[in-house]
Amino acid sequence: MSLVNSVPEMVLTTKVDQLLNWTRKSSLWYMLFGLACCAIELMQTGGPRADLDRFGMAPRATPRTSDLMIVAGTLTLKMALRTKLLYEQMPEPKYVVSMGSCSNCGGLFQLAYSVCDGVDKVIPVDVYVPGCPPRPEALTDGLILLQKKMSEEKWLVRPSAEEAALLS
Amino acid sequence: MAGAAECGGGSVALVELSRVERDMEIAAIRRLLHDKLGAAVGVVEEGPHYESIRIDDDAVERAAMLLRDTPELRFDCLSNLSGCDYPGRGAIDIVYDLYSYEFDRSLVLRVSTRRGDPLVDSVERVWPAANWLEREVFDLLGVRFRGHSDLRRILLPEDWVGHPLRKDYVEPEQYHGISTVRESMLGIRSGS
DSSP, X not given: OOHHHHSOTTXXXXXXXXXXXXXXXXXXXEXXXXXSTHHHHHHHHHSTTTOGGGGTOEEESSGGGOSEEEEESOOBHHHHHHHHHHHHHSOSSOEXXXXXXXXHHOGGGTTSTTBOSOGGGTSOXXXXXXXXXXXXXHHHHHHHHHHHHHHTOOSSSOOXXXXXXXXX | OHHHHHHHHHHHHHHHHHHHHHTOOHHHHHHHHHHHHGGGEEEEEEOSSOEEEEEOTTSHHHHHHHXXXXXXXXXXXXXXXXXXXXXXXXXEEEEEEEEETTTTEEEEEEEEEESSSOEEEOOTTTOTTHHHHHHHHHHHHOXXXXXXXXXXXXXXXXTOOSXXXXXXXXXXXXXXXXXXXXXXXXXXXXXX
C-alpha cells in the first residue's frame, strides 16, 4: 500500500534531506559586503529588476547571521586577511560565491604588488561567476547554480570511515 | 541697487587683474621666488607637457608659503603631490601641482631628494590637503616629510615591507601565508 494514499490530503511527504535543503536554499542570506565595481552589479542584482528577494535572499549586515559570502571585487592583500576573518565569523554551513574576474583570478590587476590573485587562495569557493563585472543575470545564474548544489547535499548520512578520515 | 553696483565694480576689477596675472610667465614667477629665497630656487625646466620650477628640498615650505600668500600669485590649491623614483641619478623627485582659483593658473614645482635618505619639508601647514598625499608618497616611495603631523602608511597595510613604487622593489614571496607568486597568461612571472 502506498504511503501517499494512506494519509490525509493536506499532508505532504518528503525526505528530511530534501526538506532541510529546500528550506536552506530558499532563505539564503548573504553578507552585505562589496570590494569594488562588482559590488555595484551586486546591488543591481538585489534591486527590483533582478530581484534576489524572490529566492528568499536578503542582505545581512553582519557575518554572524549570514549563510553566503559574495566576494564582489578586487581582493587586495590587505583585504584578504579581513575577508578571511569575516568568513571565519560566519556560522556553518556557509557558502562563498566568487563574483567577477578579480575575485576569480585577480583579473586585470593580477600582476599588481598589492593584489591577491584569486579569493580561493584564502577561502574555499563554491561557485565562480565570470565577467568583468558580471551582469545581474550572470550573478543570478551563479546563485541558482549554488542553490542546485545545496539541494543535492546529504545531512543524515553518516560519513564512511574514509570520508571521516578525510574530514578530520 | 547701490550694493549691486559695488559688487559689479569689484568683479570688473578682478577680471582686469586676472587678465594681467594670467599672462604672468613662469619665468616671472621663478624670478619672484628667486628674489625671496635666493639660490634655493633652481631653473625652469622644460617638460614634454609642462614647465616646472626646481626647488631645494629644505626650501619647499617657504616657497609654498610664498606661492600661496603673494597677492599676485595666490596658488591656493594643491591639486596633486606625487613622487617619482630615478635610480639612475640616485634621486627621488617630488612633484607639486598647484592651482590658483583666483587667476585660473597652474604651476608645477619639482623637488629632488637623495634616494638613500629621502627627506623633504612637509607642506601640510600650507595646504592641509598635503597630509594624505604626503602619506601616499611615504607609503609607496619611502620619502619622509619633515614636520608632517601623522606620517604613516595610508594605502598598504601597516606591516608591509618596502616601498613598491621604487624601481628596485622586490616583492616578497608571500604575505601572511598568502602566496604572491603570480603566473600570467602571457608567461610573465612576477613576485620573485
